[in-house]
Amino acid sequence: MTYSFAGIGAMVTGVAMASWGWPFWLALPLAAAATIPVSIIVGVTAVRLKGLYLAIATLTFADALGETFFKYGRVTGGQSGWIVHRPSPFRSDASYYVLLLAVAMALVWMVTGLRSSRVGRAMLAVRTNEREAQALGINVYKTKLTAFLISGVLGGIGGAFLALLLTSVTRSAFQSPLVEATSILLVTVVVVGGIDRALGAFLGAVALVVQQQVFQGARFFFAYFGIYSAALLVLFLLYRPGGLMQVARLQWRLIRARPRVGIAAAAAIIGLNVGLAWLFVRLS
Incomplete structure (x- = not known):
C-alpha cells in the first residue's frame, strides 16, 4: 500500500x-x-x-x-x-542523489525519534x-x-x-500488476534489511541494489527474480524475522564470544553467497 x-x-x-x-x-x-x-x-x-x-x-x-x-x-x-x-x-543525478540521501537520513532520524516517543x-x-x-x-x-x-x-x-x-x-x-509487484518488493526489502530498525530499510535496499549490479546481464536471475524475492521473504520471516540487522547482531556476538567459530561462520556465509552468485552467472 x-x-x-x-x-x-x-x-x-x-x-x-x-x-x-x-x-x-x-x-x-x-x-x-x-x-x-x-x-x-x-x-x-x-x-x-x-x-x-x-x-x-x-x-x-x-x-x-x-x-x-x-x-x-x-x-x-x-x-x-x-x-x-x-x-x-x-x-544532475549526482546532486539529486545527495539530496535524496540527506532526506532519507532525516526521515530515519525522525522515525527513530518516534520509536522512543x-x-x-x-x-x-x-x-x-x-x-x-x-x-x-x-x-x-x-x-x-x-x-x-x-x-x-x-x-x-x-x-x-x-x-x-x-x-x-x-x-x-x-x-496493476506493477503496483502489487512493487509493493511486495518493498516489503521484501524492509523484512530482509530488518523491520525492527529504521536503518534496516537502508540495509535491505543496499543488498537489493548490490545483487542487481552483481547479476547485471544474468538473464536466469532476473527471469526468476520474483520467485527468488518471495522465497527470500518467507525464509527471513520464518527464521530471521529481524532481517540482516538481526543476523549482523548475532554474528557479532558469536565473534566476540568465540572468535574462531564466528569468523569461520562469517567466511562460510560469504563463501555461500559468492558460490550462489557464480552459479547464477553460469546458468545465464
Missing part, C-alpha cells in the same frame, strides 16, 4: 508543478497532505484486520486505487503523464501483543490508525521525490 501512497504523492507533485506551475518545495507538503484522506479511509477499513487478511486488504486497496484514482485523466495527465523538472541546484512505544506494544497493549490502557484502534497516517505521509513524501527522479510521471507506473 505504501507504493500507492507514493503514487498519490508523485501524481499530486506532477499536477502542482506541471499544471499549476508550483515550485517543488510547495508541491512537497501538498503531496504529503494528499495521502491523509486515503490513509484514513484505508486505516478505518483495515485497522481491525490482522496478518494475512490485512496484507490482502491493503493490496486490494492498492489495486482499487490503480483502477480509479490513477485512471482519472485530470490527475494523471492522460497517457503522456506529467513532465517535472528538478530544482536548479539538483539537476510515547506514540512509538504504543505502536511497538500493539505490534507485539494487542491484548496486552489494550490491558495497559493503549487505544489499539487509534494507535493503528496513527500508524496508517504516518505511513501514508511518508509514502507521499517519497512519491514527491520519486516524481523528480523519474522526471516523467505516468499512471502506468502505479497500476
Whole structure:
C-alpha cells in the first residue's frame, strides 16, 4: 500500500508543478497532505484486520486505487503523464542523489525519534501483543490508525521525490500488476534489511541494489527474480524475522564470544553467497 501512497504523492507533485506551475518545495507538503484522506479511509477499513487478511486488504486497496484514482485523466495527465523538472541546484543525478540521501537520513532520524516517543512505544506494544497493549490502557484502534497516517505521509513524501527522479510521471507506473509487484518488493526489502530498525530499510535496499549490479546481464536471475524475492521473504520471516540487522547482531556476538567459530561462520556465509552468485552467472 505504501507504493500507492507514493503514487498519490508523485501524481499530486506532477499536477502542482506541471499544471499549476508550483515550485517543488510547495508541491512537497501538498503531496504529503494528499495521502491523509486515503490513509484514513484505508486505516478505518483495515485497522481491525490482522496478518494475512490485512496484507490482502491493503493490496486490494492498492489495486482499487490503480483502477480509479490513477485512471482519472485530470490527475494523471492522460497517457503522456506529467513532465517535472528538478530544482536548479539538483539537476544532475549526482546532486539529486545527495539530496535524496540527506532526506532519507532525516526521515530515519525522525522515525527513530518516534520509536522512543510515547506514540512509538504504543505502536511497538500493539505490534507485539494487542491484548496486552489494550490491558495497559493503549487505544489499539487509534494507535493503528496513527500508524496508517504516518505511513501514508511518508509514502507521499517519497512519491514527491520519486516524481523528480523519474522526471516523467505516468499512471502506468502505479497500476496493476506493477503496483502489487512493487509493493511486495518493498516489503521484501524492509523484512530482509530488518523491520525492527529504521536503518534496516537502508540495509535491505543496499543488498537489493548490490545483487542487481552483481547479476547485471544474468538473464536466469532476473527471469526468476520474483520467485527468488518471495522465497527470500518467507525464509527471513520464518527464521530471521529481524532481517540482516538481526543476523549482523548475532554474528557479532558469536565473534566476540568465540572468535574462531564466528569468523569461520562469517567466511562460510560469504563463501555461500559468492558460490550462489557464480552459479547464477553460469546458468545465464
